[in-house]
Amino acid sequence: xxxxxxxxxxxxxxxxxxxxxxxxxxxxxxxxxxxxxxxxxxxxxxxxxxxxxxxxxxxxxxxxxxxxxxxxxxxxxxxxxxxxxxxxxxxxxxxxxxxxxxxxxxxxxxxxxxxxxxxxxxxxxxxxxxxxxxxxxxxxxxxxxxxxxxxxxxxxxxxxxxxxxxxxxxxxxxxxxxxxxxxxxxxxxxxxxxxxxxxxxxxxxxxxxxxxxxxxxxxxxxxxxxxxxxxxxxxxxxxxxxxxxxxxxxxxxxxxxxxxxxxxxxxxxxxxxxxxxxxxxxxxxxxxxxxxxxxxxxxxxxxxxxxxxxxxxxxxxxxxxxxxxxxxxxxxxxxxxxxxxxxxxxxxxxxxxxxxxxxxxxxxxxxxxxxxxxxxxxxxxxxxxxxxxxxxxxxxxxxxxxxxxxxxxxxxxxxxxxxxxxxxxxxxxxxxxxxxxxxxxxxxxxxxxxxxxxxxxxxxxxxxxxxxxxxxxxxxxxxxxxxxxxxxxxxxxxxxxxxxxxxxxxxxxxxxxxxxxxxxxxxxxxxxxxxxxxxxxxxxxxxxxxxxxxxxxxxxxxxxxxxxxxxxxxxxxxxxxxxxxxxxxxxxxxxxxxxxxxxxxxxxxxxxxxxxxxxxxxxxxxxxxxxxxxxxxxxxxxxxxxxxxxxxxxxxxxxxxx
Amino acid sequence: xxxxxxxxxxxxxxxxxxxxxxxxxxxxxxxxxxxxxxxxxxxxxxxxxxxxxxxxxxxxxxxxxxxxxxxxxxxxxxxxxxxxxxxxxxxxxxxxxxxxxxxxxxxxxxxxxxxxxxxxxxxxxxxxxxxxxxxxxxxxxxxxxxxxxxxxxxxxxxxxxxxxxxxxxxxxxxxxxxxxxxxxxxxxxxxxxxxxxxxxx
Numbered sequence: 001x002x003x004x005x006x007x008x009x010x011x012x013x014x015x016x017x018x019x020x021x022x023x024x025x026x027x028x029x030x031x032x033x034x035x036x037x038x039x040x041x042x043x044x045x046x047x048x049x050x051x052x053x054x055x056x057x058x059x060x061x062x063x064x065x066x067x068x069x070x071x072x073x074x075x076x077x078x079x080x081x082x083x084x085x086x087x088x089x090x091x092x093x094x095x096x097x098x099x100x101x102x103x104x105x106x107x108x109x110x111x112x113x114x115x116x117x118x119x120x121x122x123x124x125x126x127x128x129x130x131x132x133x134x135x136x137x138x139x140x141x142x143x144x145x146x147x148x149x150x151x152x153x154x155x156x157x158x159x160x161x162x163x164x165x166x167x168x169x170x171x172x173x174x175x176x177x178x179x180x181x182x183x184x185x186x187x188x189x190x191x192x193x194x195x196x197x198x199x200x201x202x203x204x205x206x207x208x209x210x211x212x213x214x215x216x217x218x219x220x221x222x223x224x225x226x227x228x229x230x231x232x233x234x235x236x237x238x239x240x241x242x243x244x245x246x247x248x249x250x251x252x253x254x255x256x257x258x259x260x261x262x263x264x265x266x267x268x269x270x271x272x273x274x275x276x277x278x279x280x281x282x283x284x285x286x287x288x289x290x291x292x293x294x295x296x297x298x299x300x301x302x303x304x305x306x307x308x309x310x311x312x313x314x315x316x317x318x319x320x321x322x323x324x325x326x327x328x329x330x331x332x333x334x335x336x337x338x339x340x341x342x343x344x345x346x347x348x349x350x351x352x353x354x355x356x357x358x359x360x361x362x363x364x365x366x367x368x369x370x371x372x373x374x375x376x377x378x379x380x381x382x383x384x385x386x387x388x389x390x391x392x393x394x395x396x397x398x399x400x401x402x403x404x405x406x407x408x409x410x411x412x413x414x415x416x417x418x419x420x421x422x423x424x425x426x427x428x429x430x431x432x433x434x435x436x437x438x439x440x441x442x443x444x445x446x447x448x449x450x451x452x453x454x455x456x457x458x459x460x461x462x463x464x465x466x467x468x469x470x471x472x473x474x475x476x477x478x479x480x481x482x483x484x485x486x487x488x489x490x491x492x493x494x495x496x497x498x499x500x501x502x503x504x505x506x507x508x509x510x511x512x513x514x515x516x517x518x519x520x521x522x523x524x525x526x527x528x529x530x531x532x533x534x535x536x537x538x539x540x541x542x543x544x545x546x547x548x549x550x551x552x553x554x555x556x557x558x559x560x561x562x563x564x565x566x567x568x569x570x571x572x573x574x575x576x577x578x579x580x581x582x583x584x585x586x587x588x589x590x591x592x593x594x595x596x597x598x599x600x601x602x603x604x605x606x607x608x609x610x611x612x613x614x615x616x617x618x619x620x621x622x623x624x625x626x627x628x629x630x631x632x633x634x635x636x637x638x639x640x641x642x643x644x645x646x647x648x649x650x651x652x653x654x655x656x657x658x
Numbered sequence: 659x660x661x662x663x664x665x666x667x668x669x670x671x672x673x674x675x676x677x678x679x680x681x682x683x684x685x686x687x688x689x690x691x692x693x694x695x696x697x698x699x700x701x702x703x704x705x706x707x708x709x710x711x712x713x714x715x716x717x718x719x720x721x722x723x724x725x726x727x728x729x730x731x732x733x734x735x736x737x738x739x740x741x742x743x744x745x746x747x748x749x750x751x752x753x754x755x756x757x758x759x760x761x762x763x764x765x766x767x768x769x770x771x772x773x774x775x776x777x778x779x780x781x782x783x784x785x786x787x788x789x790x791x792x793x794x795x796x797x798x799x800x801x802x803x804x805x806x807x808x809x810x811x812x813x814x815x816x817x818x819x820x821x822x823x824x825x826x827x828x829x830x831x832x833x834x835x836x837x838x839x840x841x842x843x844x845x846x847x848x849x850x851x852x853x854x855x856x857x858x859x
Contacts, residue, residue, distance in 0.1 A: 255699055270706075580668075601673065601678060
């Protein structure tokens with residue numbers, strides 16, 4: 001043991017005796033990182049920032065990386081469940097008049113498939129990736145409002161369990177993922193299935209709204225000194241814009257589902273045309289959320305592409321400003337498109353024309369992004385590795401989906417193919433091409449950071465080609481069968497229509513696509529256990545998450561980096577400039593100004609707490625109970641209030657007091 | 659990766675008020691999403707009101723007096739609210755404690771009058787869609803009011819404990835002031851929609 005170690009061990013005496021009276025000035029001071037050698041700095045920070053041991057400790061964790069890992073694994077499990085739904089449906093549809101499943105189960109299957117993929121997989125997984133990466137990329141030690149972040153995870157899990165336990169009890173929603181009234185209203189949907197839809201929405205939206213606020217504040221206030229707006233990484237910009245879209249879009253679906261449950265539970269008439277309500281109001285409210293939802297899923301994926309391409313093209317992204325402005329433009333325009341989901345409802349012609357124009361307009365900023373990426377690749381020296389392969393696959397698939405999108409934006413064509421498999425093909429090209437392929441690329445790209453090990457490149461290439469062939473075999477023919485007139489959401493079809501062979505082909509493609517995920521899952525597990533060690537920066541990328549070890553320590557950075565360039569690690573290859581002067585005995589991090597990121601405050605970050613879990617149980621129990629009686633809100637208020645007070649009441653940690 | 663100390667942060671303060679603090683931005687974020695919810699509920703009401711030519715659907719006019727009293731109480735409460743904000747910025751514990759008690763009482767008072775607002779709507783939620791929307795709008799704002807008053811009372815109690823005299827708590831008081839402004843502000847359009855829009859038709 002070196003002499004430095006002995007000195008620092010002596011420094012580690014408990015410093016946390018609660019003061020009788022909180023002080024404002026002068027601050028009760030503690031040891032700072034200034035001048036500490038690396039080994040003792042690590043020991044101090046590791047002790048201060050660790051997640052406590054044991055089960056209670058694990059359940060109390062507020063480390064953004066721990067929460068994000070849980071989110072990622074849970075969302076992946078829901079992806080598998082939603083995928084299995086799809087496989088069962090495809091087996092049923094692989095030939096005419098197959099008797100594997102009946103119409104009732106089929107209705108539940110396609111509803112659960114949509115609900116799971118949209119609310120339990122796509123949105124949570126892109127937000128989870130942000131929870132993991134945004135604090136690292138902006139050079140801070142934890143996400144803003146870490147306990148809120150933990151709370152969001154528990155609410156999300158309870159919402160997912162609620163939906164899937166309902167499915168196991170044959171009580172799953174069977175009204176489609178958008179649950180239109182009057183089908184989902186009190187008259188046509190007796191029982192609790194539509195209520196399960198409505199409350200599952202509430203759980204997941206509470207969770208993603210909480211994450212969105214935490215992400216916005218992290219990006220605004222916790223950026224490393226020097227990371228002015230023009231030096232924010234593109235991925236972080238994408239998550240920032242997405243979070244704003246969440247904040248303004250998700251309340252719409254909460255309003256929709258609340259109105260629906262009020263109509264069903266206490267007899268209001270909001271969607272009942274017989275008593276002065278209106279059924280189309282449901283569609284307006286739902287799609288005011290539903291269209292931005294597409295971009296909530298897509299924008300983070302574009303951020304991933306903007307992170308992967310520069311790393312493998314070996315040059316900074318071409319048109320950084322153009323890419324940022326495109327993100328913002330897409331964010332705004334995404335709120336002006338919702339009516340194009342309602343062209344078949346007999347809207348006034350002028351309105352339809354307006355929404356056709358705005359639907360075509362959003363192709364412009366998206367096109368700008370694609371051209372910037374192509375220019376980056378063109379001008380760089382691309383190294384083709386698995387993450388880049390998936391990005392190239394994204395170009396191919398997403399552009400096809402974008403083209404059928406432009407087709408569908410025209411009202412006459414939309415009316416012809418409305419509710420056919422053409423639409424199913426279009427949105428799977430957009431969603432899987434636009435979001436899942438970049439996500440898979442991102443998984444290969446950031447897996448080494450999260451686990452410290454590389455994923456197998458050979459299996460990765462097999463995975464890519466299997467996914468590429470399987471996806472296109474499954475979904476491209478759907479365009480054709482849709483143009484032939486096959487409607488979506490039918491559990492079978494007669495042989496005379498001649499759709500049997502093409503559906504068999506589609507099902508074979510779907511199985512192949514599913515197998516590609518089995519291979520991916522194997523690669524994930526195998527590489528996590530046996531992969532080659534990754535080192536800090538296996539791709540020689542330029543953003544801050546690669547400046548720390550893989551996996552990062554609980555405190556992310558031993559010293560907060562100072563940012564001078566949009567790709568800081570490429571600009572400062574010799575030594576990274578860092579800031580000193582933070583306390584090491586409490587969870588201290590830097591709060592900076594919004595535009596220039598001048599360091600402004602040394603703020604304390606929240607300590608681990610079990611209360612967010614208890615609050616989530618109280619909130620989740622109230623939501624669950626509320627599908628049976630409106631009094632649940634009254635009875636649930638007390639436990640919710642108690643757990644929230646427990647959450648916010650200071651426990652005497654120095655973190656609570658400054 | 660090698661590191662090169664280039665900046666010393668040890669002289670920075672440990673708390674800040676208003677937009678300097680992350681909590682202020684978090685509060686703003688929640689205001690934005692709650693405000694969106696209110697705007698959409700109001701939009702739904704206006705959508706239905708313009709859809710049906712005989713809106714109010716033959717229901718009697720609501721009695722606006724309880725609502726008007728709530729409005730006046732809420733507007734009057736803004737003055738002590740902002741005086742409290744000034745004391746919170748100066749970290750003056752005595753006046754802040756008094757101010758928090760005053761604001762708790764000024765939060766409970768409109769809630770008491772609110773009790774009489776529901777019957778004054780002169781319609782039930784299940785009579786027709788007009789009644790449903792009135793109850794929804796009033797219910798939304800009441801939930802808002804109850805949560806913020808609850809929060810204010812807890813913070814008031816906290817300010818009387820030994821945890822009260824700390825920079826972070828004074829920041830919390832500032833954010834509570836900020837949020838109360840929002841509660842008052844959201845009420846004005848809802849008040850006009852509930853009580854005065856039906857009088858136009």
